[in-house]
Amino acid sequence: MRVAEQLNLALHELLKSDPSVHLLGEDLSDPYGGAFKITKGLSTAFGDRVRSTPLSESAIVGVGAGLALAGDKAIVEIMFADFVTLAFDQLVNFAAKSTTMYGRRVPMPLVVRCPSGGGRGYGPTHSQSPQKHLIGVPGLGVHELSPSTTPVCCSPICCRRASRPCCSRTRSSTPARRSRTASSTTSSASNCSASGPDGRGCS
Known part of the structure; x- marks a missing residue:
């Protein structure tokens, strides 16, 4: 199964199992289903919980962080990782700080998924x-899964559906690299971090 298919399946299972999860991003709705087809079929299956947004990364991440702060869970897709810089203030000064600045630990179940890297010929502003x-920001976790020759799944759900041991426990020839796990999460294209009820990523 391709990584894109695994991500789509993991999102489908997450939205199905948890009605508090919302998915936001540009061009996510059917029939387009996102630039890399990760969200194909999800808006048809889950309606208003999968929303195509205006072209404003700061607004998209701000809405996602607001949903998370209000008690829901949000997954935000930035079409290309290059444009996460436009949401830097929302990530660093709002989402990350909201976990600790209210006098008590506040869950922020927010995932920002960012397809990154070159090799597709999209040019200098779509390939970084x-x-x-974002590494080293208190309250923010950065998770990246690099390609490997060993199957690596983005969610144990995928392995259960395929009736095999969870390949996230399989040793990879190119291991995943990550910073300290924290409440708010930003991830690369090949990684799927699902937020649990405590607001932490579970990748």
């Missing part, structure tokens, strides 16, 4: 890997 700019 800006993850390093």
